[in-house]
Amino acid sequence: VGDPHFTVSIRGLKRPVCFDLQGDDGDVINLLADDTAKLYVNARIIKASINSKKTYLGEISILKPNKTWVISPDQVERTISDQLQWKDIDKINMTNAVNETYDGDHINQIDNTSINDISIRYSGYRTLTLTTSSKKGRIEFLLRRSQTKHQPIEIKYLNFYLTDSTGLSGSVYGLIGQFISWKGNITKLYMQPNGKIQSWIKLENERQNGGRNFTAVLTHNRRSMYSHQQCWTVWKEGKDFIKGKYEDYLIHGLHSKPSS
Known part of the structure; x- marks a missing residue:
């Protein structure tokens, strides 16, 4: 994700x-919502500059009952403690933490039977991995921070995977979540005059x-986690691919839950 650019794997x-x-600067969109797992992921849009139309994901929030993480390119904010720098994830003072323990570079719940945990792992200066679970199994997100280049003002932003x-659950929704239970089938291929498929x-x-x-x-996805990955690009803001329109995914704020 970036610009904002979204990459979705389809079965x-x-x-x-x-x-x-x-989107517009300051917009908050819901990426994923699962009422069964009680998990919600939102993103705030930021603008590149006053004279640019380009936008990026500036902050990501991950909400579960009684626990919220808000991640920006510079810091991680938890509802149970102070703001942390990414590099300080492995130096967390757990004095004010509730039901949490620190083990190496990982934060874990003391109560392993709890399904409301969110653990976080710092994997180098650019990457955070957040892991949680539901009764059904494991859920994992990877956040990678990036920075614009060759622009008058350098903008820090996040890529979300x-x-x-x-x-x-099968009832998950949201801009990205809606595709979890869908299956895709290519019904026709055509070679365009410019050689693209x-x-x-x-x-x-x-x-x-x-x-x-x-x-x-078919295009090359330069923003993928994996270099040289090809993807099926849908133009006109995901026309016919996403359900509804962009405005349908707007919510009030990073700590808000969307209506299903």
Whole structure:
């Protein structure tokens, strides 16, 4: 995710699907919401500069009952303690923590039976891994901080990846969450005059009647976690791929929960 640029893995497709959304500075969008797992992930949009239309993800919030993490490129804020610098994740003073213990570079719940935990691991100066769980299984997010280059003002922003969705329920929703239970199938391929490959893809969901059909073009995804990864790019802000429109995912703030 960045610019904001989104990459979504769909069951049945060998390559992920990519799309861009052009939000406004200060907008907060819901990325993922799972009422069953009681987990919500939101993102605040920031603008590159006054004269630029480019926007990025400036902050990410991860909400669970009685526990919230708000992550920016510079710090991590917890509801149970002070603000922390990324580099200080491994120096956390747990004096004010509740039901938490520190082990190496990992924060764990003392009560291992609890399903409301959020643990965090610092993997070098650019990457944080946040892990939580539900009755169904494990859920993991990776946040990577980046910085714009070759611009008058350098902007720090976040890339967000859902790396393990095992613990999410079938009723998960949100801009990214809506695709967890969908399966994709390429119904047609076409070589454009410029040499690019265009596809017609159908999405199907066992829980819902009908499906969605959209077109995409095979491109190189420069913002992927993995170098040289190709993806099916959907133009016009994910037209026909995402449900509804951008405004449907706006919420009041980073600590807010969306309505299903």
